[in-house]
Amino acid sequence: MIEVENVHKSFGNNHVLKGISTVFEKGKTNLIIGQSGSGKTVFLKCLLGLFEPDEGQICYNGQYYSELSTSERRDLRQEMGMVFQGSALFDSMTVEGNVMFPLDMFTKQSKSEMQDRVDFVLKRVNLIDAHKRYPSEISGGMQKRVAIARAIVMNPKYLFCDEPNSGLDPKTAILIDNLIHEITQEYDITTIINTHDMNSVMEIGEKIIFLKNGYKEWEGTNKEIFKTDNEAVTDFVYSSELFKKVRQMYIEERN
């Protein structure tokens, strides 16, 4: 579980996060949504410890990040997995090398133990025959799956995903969403996903936080988001014609 208490973050005169408080529960897929420039990425980077909040606290399973020593922060980082928007796979390594990297860096496992673990996670993300291929030789969807495999190989307690299905076709995007959701429940991870994608919101959003201009404008579930009267949320959610029609159908059905 991650508890966020009144987090503020500025860059020069640009006040990006303006007092965000929320709780991300364990075993749930938490989504952060909002327009570009609303502060989603900065918020995610604060949660990851890449940015330190100017004010406020972030608490990981009862441990306040600001109170941790450098080595404790390093240990905490090893409990985090991250799937970057562009996958961020190491170009110079094969798929297998990318997934094995955290094991190689931080564990004392033997080569065969590491290999077994890599085989297991690659199988879990449905990548069987790509071990020896380089990131540039595989598709965007496969790269995302490798990134997920790398993020979960150390059995993390927290999984962060920055727009995991951007640049993917709708079918692959749904596969990736479902994969993250299944992994979250299977391994009881606290998962936080930064997304613009309304399909993700509908499919896997067990808890959704809507950011606007650095404030937390709304929070709720994927069921509640369709019922809310919050104008900023409805503007964002129903910005496309498709979702306007979905809402209309929903209202008609309810009446």
Added chain:
Amino acid sequence: MKHLEAIGKYFIMVWEVFKKPTKWPIMKSLILKEIDELIYGSMGIIVFISFFIGGVVTIQTALNLNSPLLPKSLIGFATRQSVILEFAPTFTSIIMAGKVGSYITSSIGTMRVTEQIDALEVMGVNSLNYLVFPKIIATMMYPFAVAISMFVGILGGWIAAVFGGYAPSGEFIKGLQLDFDSFHVTYAFIKSVVFAFIIATVPSFHGFYMRGGALEVGKASTTSFVWTSVVIIITNYILTQLLLG
């Protein structure tokens, strides 16, 4: 003010490089890879340039020593001094700043742009140690390249002198041995170690702290070459004053 801030940031970066080291088996393979990329991969251009520079120095010296009172051995002497004191350590370093420096900036810069450095940081890896430390150690092999550059430069000079008809082989070799001070070689190696450190760290700094996209990676490579060259030239002056002055 901006430059002072950058200088401060550079020294903080250098300090960070030596903190929280990466596991030795991983570091060892990274160092070997960097030696292959940065030193072994540069030998061709170093040998090529040194050979012709040595030849040109010899020809120019010979053409300027046209008094019959001056012995031909001075051509060998001048070639040796020029190649050992300046051309091998400094001129080669400027070439390396272009070849190796731009490679370092663009490879680290691309990792920054594609969030690979963020990925390392999130995993709890000291990205500066992982990326820059192997480059520093690899470039410490640079004096070997400079030694080869000295040999090839003088060889180029000898070939130009003998086959160009500027000096007989015996006279040229006599000049090479004339008033030889071994400290000049030590001086050249001290300079090349310092230049190697500059070649590894200044381009890394420009790559690591760059912001933006592919276009900025290109701009960072150019800026890094300019600054690496400037720092090498200034350091060359200071070291020469300190060691030979």
